[in-house]
Amino acid sequence: MSATPERKGRLSPGDIRARKGIEPVVCLTAYTTPMAQLVDAHCDVALVGDSVGMVLHGLPSTLGVTMEMMILHGKAVARGSSRACIVVDMPFGSYEEGPEQAFRNAARLMAETGCQAVKLEGGRHMAETVAFLVARGIPVMGHVGLTPQSVNTLGGYKVQGRSHHEADRILVDAGTLADAGAFAVVLEKLPTVLGRRITQEIAVPTIGIGAGVDCDGQVLVIDDMLGLFSEFRPKFVKRYAELGASAEAGIAAYADEVRARAFPGPEHVFGEGNPE
């Protein structure tokens, strides 16, 4: 069991921001009430990521995720959480047009889910939008490096920032978001050396996913780290459980017992007139 620090009340984006250089930020995604309850007991941030589209809805990318999906899952996570800072992803197409569109949709996410902050993808071209939201009461987590909503312009889910030029660009992106008021910045799929450099140079916590151990915090997609997908094994994911294999064995045993008329057994049935 982790030595989860004692906490009173819910962590705010400001509390997460204040962790810089003091204590690692522990973050996992959550999409449902039962998973949110588990995450809430151990993590500082519960991220309702738009990865929900691929993980729970079988979409081929995050591009088809809608505001309605994020609101549905955001509400479910809020019902299962009382301590973690809940961050909800802004889906593709809900913020890129400009600050006003972003405010309208971010305000809706905050009001309808009860989350504490939103996350959006993109570097310096999002800085104006981040500043606009923050000035109007909406805490924002940034996300640079591999930004899955840009899979079509990036040409796949490759490691980013391998060349000096690209690394410098991503560093400037992260710093610009921090300067615009983001309370933390996700760094996805970067060489460890670049994750370290950005962490040293920007003023707010970096939350790494495939960006090395030097980031100020870490995030993983919960279904990946619990081994719910047997075939999906990215290098940056450590599996802390094998729930997929265990679920498969349980389902196969149930199917065998139903076919053999071995389930339900006497202990699972009700006799006439017996109390339940």
Ligand code: KIV
């Ligand atoms: O959607 C998501 O789950 C994310 C994390 C991988 C950072 O953005």
